Amino acid sequence: MNDSIIPFGKGGLGVIALYLVGLLLIGWYGRRARQEESLRDFYLAGPGVGFIALLLTLYATQYSGNTMLGFSGRAYRTGFTFLVSVHFMISIIIGYLLFAPQLHRLSKKFRFITPTDFLNHRYRSRTVNLLGLGIMVAALGNYLLAQLIAMGRALQGLTTMPPQTAFVAGVIILATIILVYETLGGFRAVVWTDVLQGTILMIGFAALVYLVLDRYGSLGETIKLLLEGDPSDRAKVLPPSANESRRWISYVILFGLGASLYPQAIQRIFAARSERGLQRSLAVMAFLPFTTALIVVFVGVIGAAHMPDLNNAQTDRILTLICREVQAGSAFGYWLVVVLFAAILGALMSTADSCLLTLSSMITKDFYHPYVNPHASEAKLTQLGKTCSWIIVVLMAGLAIYLNQLEQKPTLVKLLDMKFDMLIQLVPAFVVGIHTQKLRALPVALGIVVGLSVTFGLYGNESVQAVGFHSGLYGLVANLLVAGLGSYLVRRLP
């Protein structure tokens, strides 16, 4: 049998099936709770959500399947140097300090639904709107695709079906469930399922700690094993090199600024019912990397000590491999793995559904409504948004299945890197623009174009990689210079 498969019995599969049916029921309740057929009701749940729901939706959305699968693989390969993940997840919350209070207040006053609404309010420029829309749609599409690929791989690890068949089945079944509950209940369904998924995710991380410590002993023993190993093992517990430290700093800036501008996260700032609820949710979020990313890093390091010699492609499956060993150990281990698998599904689906809802809202409200059919009613736009979700998923699922057949597959972490390099180019427009009126639309637009050009121009450049900083940061510097100097010159013009 393939060693990366966790064979679930009828009981385990039954629990997973029940969980998925539960998500559909939540969608149905979300539909019953709707107050009106409007974009605001469908995409932001009308007046919004309170503290607990907001916290769990932020949590479930921010911690994706990549956190558990991709991060553990990365920690396996690089060891404790991947503690950078704890740092960059904290830095996202620091990023919010820069603009969330003002943005929340403006969103309530001017009834924003999508992030582009802020750009439109601030700059009144079609060019800025379209550039912002393009970057956010590309980043969301990228993220959604990564979740769909991870869904296929999750099912591959569950059954003894041929891998490609299991992958296709995983993508189609899970994406269809998301589509059904999201079409039924919109943002309410997404948030309420996030509450369930976020809770299971928290339980899953606790289960992960228990089962790994129970199986492999203390972290101290693992570290001793690595320190006594060959140089590549020792490197996993020793401090990072100068280049890795620069990369570390780069990650902190890239995530702090880039990931805080995730469109689905911005929509959650809009959806906070009160400022106090938003404050409290973000304050708790500042500590959650210690209960998520940190645990995953420990798991990756433990895997590196106890399952050495995995090849590069296998390292992303380290969590599955550990689960398989634990599951075979005892009945209790078996059920812990079932809970953990439900948590992984929750992490994947909660991120995918948020991306999908935000994508459909942006395409419908920011593109179709202003440029295709300005006279469309709210009901028609809401209906179109639902249709849009189905089209997006069909296209993305097709792409995920196609990519899975390729020999050279993009790894989850590579996908993750690209979207932040793009999103960070929106920093002048959002983060600077919300604090000063001195920034003007044309230089801001030009800055984004220059920033993206520099970013993609330097992408994969060996000298840039040797320094350690992400190409998006060079792009951001160029972007800020163009936006700042350009706005200064525009103001000086007679």
Place this chain on the structure above:
Amino acid sequence: MKRTATKEPPNAYLDWRVWLAFLILFSISVPWYWPETHDQTLIGIPLWVLVTLSSSFFISALTAWLLLFRWPNSSKPEDDANE
């Protein structure tokens, strides 16, 4: 086209002392200053890992404190009434 005025209260988070505090904490928590061969452990964990995690915790605590007690133009108590 004319821009829309966005008059907002000053943001306490933009105070330079806040960012100096973050800079100091990040300077300690990013392990740039440890020799690459440093293998000293404390309670079985590499010392540099413990220092990084401890200072990261302080970064989280500072962030949470700012969010809860230095939120610009903090919301009024009645904001919580509908929760």
